[in-house]
Amino acid sequence: MSRNERTARRARRARTVELVAKFITGACLLFAAGATVAIIGIIIYRGAPSISWEFLSTMPKKQMTAGGIWPAIWGTLMLTLWTAAFALPIGIGAGLYLAEYARPGVGTRVVRLSIANMAGVPSIVYGLFGFSLFVIALKFGTSLIAGALTLACLTLPVVIGATEEALRQVPTDLRQASLALGATKLRTTVRVVLPAAAPGIVTGSILGLSRAAGETAPIMLTAVAFFAPMPKSPFSQVMALPYHLYIMATQAVKPAPGIVWGTAFVLVAGVTAVGVLAAAWRTRQRSRIRW
Amino acid sequence: MTKPSTKTARTGRPGGFSRAADAVVRRAIALCGWLAIAILGAIFVFLLLNSFKALRELGLWPMVAGTDWYPTVDPARFGFLPSEVGSLWVTGVALLLAVPIGIGASIYLSEFAKGRVKNVAKSIVEFMAAVPSVVLGLLGVAYLSPVIQRTFGLDSGLTALTAGVVVGVMTLPTIISISEDALYSVPSSMRQGSLALGNTAWQTTYKVVLPAASSGIFAAVMLGLGRAIGETMVVLMLAGNSGLVPRLPLEAARTMTGTIAQEMGEVVRGGTHYSVLFAMGLVLFAITFAVNLAADLVLERQRKRWRR
Numbered sequence: 286m287s288r289n290e291r292t293a294r295r296a297r298r299a300r301t302v303e304l305v306a307k308f309i310t311g312a313c314l315l316f317a318a319g320a321t322v323a324i325i326g327i328i329i330y331r332g333a334p335s336i337s338w339e340f341l342s343t344m345p346k347k348q349m350t351a352g353g354i355w356p357a358i359w360g361t362l363m364l365t366l367w368t369a370a371f372a373l374p375i376g377i378g379a380g381l382y383l384a385e386y387a388r389p390g391v392g393t394r395v396v397r398l399s400i401a402n403m404a405g406v407p408s409i410v411y412g413l414f415g416f417s418l419f420v421i422a423l424k425f426g427t428s429l430i431a432g433a434l435t436l437a438c439l440t441l442p443v444v445i446g447a448t449e450e451a452l453r454q455v456p457t458d459l460r461q462a463s464l465a466l467g468a469t470k471l472r473t474t475v476r477v478v479l480p481a482a483a484p485g486i487v488t489g490s491i492l493g494l495s496r497a498a499g500e501t502a503p504i505m506l507t508a509v510a511f512f513a514p515m516p517k518s519p520f521s522q523v524m525a526l527p528y529h530l531y532i533m534a535t536q537a538v539k540p541a542p543g544i545v546w547g548t549a550f551v552l553v554a555g556v557t558a559v560g561v562l563a564a565a566w567r568t569r570q571r572s573r574i575r576w
Numbered sequence: 577m578t579k580p581s582t583k584t585a586r587t588g589r590p591g592g593f594s595r596a597a598d599a600v601v602r603r604a605i606a607l608c609g610w611l612a613i614a615i616l617g618a619i620f621v622f623l624l625l626n627s628f629k630a631l632r633e634l635g636l637w638p639m640v641a642g643t644d645w646y647p648t649v650d651p652a653r654f655g656f657l658p659s660e661v662g663s664l665w666v667t668g669v670a671l672l673l674a675v676p677i678g679i680g681a682s683i684y685l686s687e688f689a690k691g692r693v694k695n696v697a698k699s700i701v702e703f704m705a706a707v708p709s710v711v712l713g714l715l716g717v718a719y720l721s722p723v724i725q726r727t728f729g730l731d732s733g734l735t736a737l738t739a740g741v742v743v744g745v746m747t748l749p750t751i752i753s754i755s756e757d758a759l760y761s762v763p764s765s766m767r768q769g770s771l772a773l774g775n776t777a778w779q780t781t782y783k784v785v786l787p788a789a790s791s792g793i794f795a796a797v798m799l800g801l802g803r804a805i806g807e808t809m810v811v812l813m814l815a816g817n818s819g820l821v822p823r824l825p826l827e828a829a830r831t832m833t834g835t836i837a838q839e840m841g842e843v844v845r846g847g848t849h850y851s852v853l854f855a856m857g858l859v860l861f862a863i864t865f866a867v868n869l870a871a872d873l874v875l876e877r878q879r880k881r882w883r884r
Contacts, residue, residue, distance in 0.1 A: 303778035307688055313680030314689070317748045318700040324707060324715060378608030386605060398872060399612040405799070405868030406619065406861065407806025409833045413857040416840070417622045438615055445612070471598040492706075499708025502808040502837050527710045527809075534714045535813055549711050556706055 325553070332550025335543035341551070345512065351541065354548055356515055360429075360523035361555075363516065364508060365498045367433030372440045372497075373490060379441070380448020380486070385474060404442035411439045412506035420507055430519040432508020436497045443496070447489020451482040484570035491563040495556045501527040526552045619861065627855035630654070633848060639855055645819050645830075647839065647849045654852045656859065658821045662736060662829030666811055669740025669825050670747055670804040675797055678751030682796075685752070686759035687781045698756075705749040713813035716742040721814065728826055734816035736829035742810045747800040754799060758792020758878065759785060792878045798871035802864050808833040832860045 339353055346352030379400070387393040415435025425431040455478050463473040479486075510522040511532055526548060533545045630639065634654060642655020681701070685694055720741060721733030762785050770780040786793075816828025817838065836853050843850040 299776045299779060303776045306778040306781075307684070310680040310684035310688065313677045314684045314697055314701075316677055317681045317704070317752060318697050320745050320748070321700050321704045321707075324704070324712070327715060327719070328711065375608050375611060378605045379612060382605045382609030386602060387609060396609050396612055398869070399616045401872040402865055402868050403612055403616055405802045405806070405864055405871075406616075407808065407833055407864055409806070409808040409836050410619065410623070410857050410861050410864075413626075413836065413840070413854060414619045414622050417626050417854070418618065421845070422622075441612065441615070469594050469598045471601050472594065495706065496708075499706075499710070501708070501710045502812075502833070505837060506840055527708055530714060531710050531809065531813070534710075534717055545714065549714055552708055553711055556708065557703075560706055 328546070328550055328553050331542075331546040332548075332553075335547035336550060340544075340547055351544075354526070354529060354544070354551065356513065357524040357526045357529040357548070358551065358555075359515065360509070360513070360525040361498055361527070361552075363429055363523060364433055364436065364504065364525055365494055367429060367519065368436040368440060368497050369490075369494055371434055371437035372444050372494070375437075376441050376444025376490065377448050377486060379445045380452060381474065381479075383445070384449045384452035385470075385478065400442050400445055403438075404446075406439075407502075408439060408500055409502040409506075411435055412503035414438070415503060416506040425520060427508060427510070427522050428520045429508055429516055429523050432504045432523070432525075433519075435503045435507045436500060439500065439503060440493045440497045443493030444490045447493065448482070448486045451485025451489065452478060454485065455481045484567040488563045488567040492560055495559045499527055499552060499556055501531050504528060505531075526555075620858075623854055623858040623861055627851055627858050629846075630848060630851035630855040634852070636855070639852065640859060643821060645835075647843075647852070652849065654849070656832070656856060658819060659830045659832045659835045659856070661821050662811075662815060662818075663805055663831040663833070665736035665822055665825045665829055666740045666743055666815060666831055667801065667804045669737055670744035671797070671801060673741060673744030674747045674751055674800055674804075678748050678796070678800065679755055679793060681748075682752045682756040682759060682793075683781060683786075685756050687777060687785065698753075701752055702749055704746070709746065709807060709809040710813075712742050712746060713810045716810065716814045730826065732816060732828065734814055734828055735826050736815055736822055737825040738816075739811045739814040739829070739831075740825060742814060743804050743807050746807060746810065747803045750803050751796045751800040754796035754875075755789070755793040758789040758796065761792070761878075762788045789878075791874050795871040795874040795878065798867055798874070802867040802871065805867070806833060806860070806864050808837050812837050832856050836860075 341353060341358065342355050343353035344356060345354065383393070383397070387396070412435065415431060415438070419425045419431035419434050420427055423431075425434075459477050459481060460473055463477045464470070468476070504525055505528055508523055509525045509528040513522045513524050516523045530545065530548045530552060533540050533548060639654055640656050640660075642653065643657045644653035644655045645658045646653040685698060689697060716738060721738050723733070724730070724735060724738050725733030766784055766788060767780050770784045771777070775783065811831045812834040815831055815834055817830045817834060818828035819830065820827075822829040836857055839849070840853055843853065
């Protein structure tokens, strides 16, 4: 066999191998994307038919086997809003610190490592922490506020990350221009840098919050009850969609399947809708700001 | 990136009020940053304080290595081994599924996919991360567990395998997006060099790009591992919560996260069982902390190497 032939054969084989590799890795991607599409499809297919105004707006009836899920929707909404109230100011502050003020050094490095590690702490451990600190030590009891504070700790790394990322994308020229005009660092930050970074900060934070809205384990220990009336104060127990879904899916008394899948649909649709709106808003804002 | 110097503001000599405000806000903002350390420290301290009773009465090693978990019989036995082994099986199954598929998908995304296909596929995969885990648990109960029960002829479809498969699917977005980042950050000059020498795109990928990105991919797997160990609702709903040490993934199992979630609501506050659950949380915290720290240190090194 001549040398030319051997080279040609090697090249052919390399091309075949490449095709096979493309096929296999493509199949992996197809599996991951397909799983997501299947999950969404099933939720819509089984959940959408049971959505009605009555389902969304009434209290559960007959030991949760009939009626609507209004208190769970309201509870999740309240938990998320309170979580935002705690997590946003602190998270944006910390993001500002890391992007604008922190000097490189051991201290900053430790702060960064802590934030990265906070993101990896299991949600049930946040639950234990929130339970022992907010419910027991601070005597909040099982309540909306204890749950929201717990969820805020859990969401903090996401908000910080989003803020820092957004701030880093603001060009240095803008800051220097403002400082050159005699503005203080604070004024520059508030009037120039923050507005420019706002779309990124808001979108990232909303995504973090929508993930918090779907968390079950931490609120199980700190905030929710199997059944609770509409909350009267931040110190009341609440119902929440994820926990309601967990109870409906696992308890011995079988509720109508429509309630279970309807609840799942509302939870996923809510989380998705908020995320999509946030992304759309960011795209619009981005097209307005030019630098 | 160069930062504007704070000195510019100072030499500008703005009014006394705004300078004072500047200083106050700077402190407040720094405080927010340092709060992360405080929270992480507080988590550790509160877990430790609450597990003190268990550590004193039973000792850490007898709990960590104990094989029996009978918290309600008298005398109660608090061995973590059943839930530790259960966590191991679930995590093992999850990684067996998610690591090859995740790395394969990220290779396709970074090296072969182009333009619109790439963007659409990426956002679909990332959407998975937005689905609450309790919903995935429901899907597992309704669709996966009957399949597993029938396929293997079991009495119940709630096994470590069932939970592991769903947890594996859950960890896919983490592994895919982080290893895609790692692959993408390999400078294209390296690819072009390899292609110019006559390698095909695939030869370039596995001889040049993959080795260059290996530490980032390793970090992605570690972060996926951390996610899988910490996942709670899916294992609570799907693993079957048996008290015995599971010898095979086809048996019902309990995990550390599931045990805490399930039993925390029923225990007497301040009792031994209560304290033991906090000790289990402490062990869980220590494991995930170590895993995530390792991943982050590797990622940081990689970032420094390919800084662009």
